[in-house]
Structures are given as structure tokens and as C-alpha cells.
Amino acid sequence: MTSPRIDVDLGKIEANTRHLVDQLTPRGIRVVGITKATLGSPAVGAAMVRGGASGLGDSRIQNLARLGARDPNASRTLIRSPMLSQVDQVVRTATSSLNTGTTVLDALDAAARRQRRTHDVVLMVELGDLREGIAIEDVAAMAALTRKRGRLRLSGLGTNLACHNGVVPDDRNMGELSRLADQVESGGHGVLDVVSGGNSANLPWALSTSDVGRVNELRIGEAILLGTEPLHRTLLPGLHPDAFSLVAEVIEVAVKPAQPWGDRAQTAFGHQAAVVRQLAPTRDRTIRQAILALGCQDVDVDGLIPPPGITILGTSSDHLVVDVGDHAVSVGDELAFGLGYGALLRAMTSPFVSQVETRRPARPVLAADRWPAPIIA
Ligand SMILES: *Cc1c(COP(=O)(O)O)cnc(C)c1O
Numbered sequence: 001m002t003s004p005r006i007d008v009d010l011g012k013i014e015a016n017t018r019h020l021v022d023q024l025t026p027r028g029i030r031v032v033g034i035t036k037a038t039l040g041s042p043a044v045g046a047a048m049v050r051g052g053a054s055g056l057g058d059s060r061i062q063n064l065a066r067l068g069a070r071d072p073n074a075s076r077t078l079i080r081s082p083m084l085s086q087v088d089q090v091v092r093t094a095t096s097s098l099n100t101g102t103t104v105l106d107a108l109d110a111a112a113r114r115q116r117r118t119h120d121v122v123l124m125v126e127l128g129d130l131r132e133g134i135a136i137e138d139v140a141a142m143a144a145l146t147r148k149r150g151r152l153r154l155s156g157l158g159t160n161l162a163c164h165n166g167v168v169p170d171d172r173n174m175g176e177l178s179r180l181a182d183q184v185e186s187g188g189h190g191v192l193d194v195v196s197g198g199n200s201a202n203l204p205w206a207l208s209t210s211d212v213g214r215v216n217e218l219r220i221g222e223a224i225l226l227g228t229e230p231l232h233r234t235l236l237p238g239l240h241p242d243a244f245s246l247v248a249e250v251i252e253v254a255v256k257p258a259q260p261w262g263d264r265a266q267t268a269f270g271h272q273a274a275v276v277r278q279l280a281p282t283r284d285r286t287i288r289q290a291i292l293a294l295g296c297q298d299v300d301v302d303g304l305i306p307p308p309g310i311t312i313l314g315t316s317s318d319h320l321v322v323d324v325g326d327h328a329v330s331v332g333d334e335l336a337f338g339l340g341y342g343a344l345l346r347a348m349t350s351p352f353v354s355q356v357e358t359r360r361p362a363r364p365v366l367a368a369d370r371w372p373a374p375i376i377a
Contacts, residue, residue, distance in 0.1 A: 019053025156194025178213030303343025
């Protein structure tokens with residue numbers, strides 16, 4: 001098999017989606033599966049739908065087109081405000097989009113008219129994280145304006161916290177969103193289908209609060225894909241952490257001095273050299289070092305989780321240098337790494353990294369499963 005590659009366990013993605021859907025359904029919350037960290041992988045999207053996701057969402061129109069080609073019936077939400085230059089593709093490709101401004105809404109309405117369609121709009125509200133969103137006091141007017149555009153349907157309100165400033169979803173900001181939903185409805189703007197509370201960072205709140213209020217939807221990527229919540233990057237109980245692993249091939253193994261020699265300045269990407277080497281007690285100490293055919297063109301190495309007993313020493317564009325410790329590793333062997341969110345995103349979007357999908361039912365998550373999962377190919 002070629003490498004580097006990402007092994008994708010679709011059974012675990014389905015199981016993770018199912019687990020969250022089972023927990024959130026009794027609380028009146030649907031799950032929209034977000035595929036953006038997987039380049040809109042149609043297989044991942046289909047696994048989310050099998051697991052009970054009510055629809056799919058992605059930040060890129062190209063990814064939504066890939067998803068739509070596989071399953072034209074699944075609802076597809078563009079979760080980034082549409083580019084003015086792409087409104088025609090947005091209306092053609094997405095069944096709904098998250099929006100924050102009149103210029104784009106007017107252009108979407110015109111595009112929908114040209115295509116003789118209607119387009120669903122969720123208005124995003126600013127609740128403190130200071131990324132996208134309409135100011136609270138402007139929400140009612142924006143809702144009224146959306147309702148007046150003949151080809152747009154106001155399907156609801158949403159918000160996004162945590163991503164930009166780490167603002168934590170809680171009863172206060174979620175209560176504000178519920179209050180705004182009530183306000184828009186009492187203003188005569190019709191019933192809102194969607195109150196979209198946020199992303200994976202909302203899960204600790206949604207699973208523990210005594211009152212979810214009007215929130216009836218979350219847009220979940222990371223927790224389904226990696227089992228983690230983004231606020232503290234802890235593994236959520238019952239979720240598989242290892243649906244994805246990155247496999248790379250060893251191209252050199254050698255016993256080398258632990259310490260480099262010669263005058264030293266910056267490394268390829270400006271980092272200090274790895275701590276392990278700096279702490280080496282003597283010049284004579286050696287390590288068993290392997291080089292993998294993997295680098296910054298393939299993955300964000302900071303988010304790589306090495307197998308137990310293996311330490312990452314450094315990286316450049318095309319080489320990953322590891323201390324293999326006692327592992328019997330030879331040229332041609334493959335090592336499998338776990339992935340954090342940034343590493344997954346970079347690897348899935350690198351043209352050098354292929355993807356191999358397997359689909360078999362996942363066994364239940366065991367208490368002994370830990371993060372990072374121990375994986376050596
Ligand atoms: C990325 C994103 C999500 C999904 O975030 P996760 O942390 O992966 O669950 C949801 N909503 C918006 C607007 C996003 O940009």
C-alpha cells in the first residue's frame with residue numbers, strides 16, 4: 001500500500017456519531033455532521049449519516065459538491081459565510097448556509113431567483129467569541145430583512161463559540177440564543193426550525209445542562225472524528241479516539257549520537273532543536289534514530305501522536321526524525337501515528353497523503369482505551 005496514507009475506520013466514525021446522537025436526541029438536539037477536516041470526504045459523510053446525523057455541513061463549497069455527488073438527498077449546510085463571488089455555486093450546491101450580512105443575503109436571493117430555487121438561511125449571532133455573527137441588537141432587523149427576500153427562507157438562528165477566542169458555551173450565552181429565537185418568532189417572523197448552538201465545544205454544556213432551552217441542533221466535527229471536545233481536548237466517554245491513523249514508511253534507521261555537532265543556528269522551520277537531544281548527558285550517548293518519509297508537506301507534526309515508546313525528535317518539509325527506543329524498526333517498515341485536529345486537517349488536505357477506508361462494525365469503546373491509542377502498524 002502507498003504511504004503516507006490515512007487509514008480511516010468508517011465503523012468508528014459511524015459509532016461515534018451514533019453515540020452522540022443517542023445522548024443528544026433525548027435532549028431534543030440533532031447532530032449535523034461537519035466534514036471539513038476530511039476535505040468533505042463522501043465516505044466519512046455517509047458514515048455520519050448512517051450514525052444518525054440529520055444532515056451534513058462543510059466550510060467549503062467544493063467539499064459540499066463532493067458530498068452532494070455521493071448523496072444528493074442529504075441536507076448540506078455551508079457553515080462559513082458565503083463568499084460574494086460564490087453565491088451562484090452556494091445556491092446550487094448547498095441546501096442552506098450560515099449568514100451574517102445583508103450584502104451576501106441580497107446576492108443569495110438574486111442567485112436563487114436566477115436558478116428558480118429557494119435557499120435556507122441560518123443567521124449567525126455574535127455571542128462573545130468575536131468571529132462571525134450579527135450583533136444581538138441587529139438580529140430582529142436582519143431576520144425581518146431575510147424574510148422579505150422572496151427566495152430566501154429564514155430557517156433559524158445559530159452561533160459559534162470557542163473557535164476564535166476560546167469562549168465557553170454555557171447557560172448564559174446559550175440562554176441568550178434561546179431568548180433571541182423567541183424574540184424573532186414573537187416579532188411575527190414565523191417559526192424557526194433551527195437553533196444551532198455551536199460546535200463540538202458545546203457538548204460538555206449540552207450533555208450536562210438542566211435546560212437546553214431552544215437549542216435543537218449542534219454542528220459536530222471534531223468529537224465525531226477524533227472523540228475529543230475542543231475546550232480542553234479531553235476524550236469524551238464512549239467515543240473512539242482512533243478512527244484515523246496516519247501511516248508513514250521508514251526510509252533510514254541508524255544509531256546516531258544524541259547530540260549534534262558544529263555551530264548551531266535555526267532549523268528548517270525556525271524551531272529550536274528537540275529537547276531530548278539537548279538533555280543528552282554526554283557527547284557519547286547514542287540513540288536509535290529512524291527517518292520517516294513524512295514531513296510538513298503532509299501533516300502538522302505538532303499534532304502527531306507517536307506510538308508508545310517512540311519520540312518525535314524533529315521535522316522538516318519531507319523528513320520526520322524519531323527516536324525508536326527499543327522498537328525493532330527497519331527500513332521499509334510502517335509506523336502508525338494518532339492525529340490531533342490540526343494534524344488530521346493538514347493530512348486530509350495534502351495531495352501527498354492517500355486515504356484508505358475500511359468499513360466494519362466498531363467494537364464498543366473499552367475502559368482500557370486511552371488517548372493516544374497505542375498503534376504500531
Ligand atoms: C468548524 C465548525 C464547526 C465544527 O467544529 P468542530 O469543533 O469540529 O465540531 C461548526 N460550526 C462552524 C461554524 C465551524 O466553522
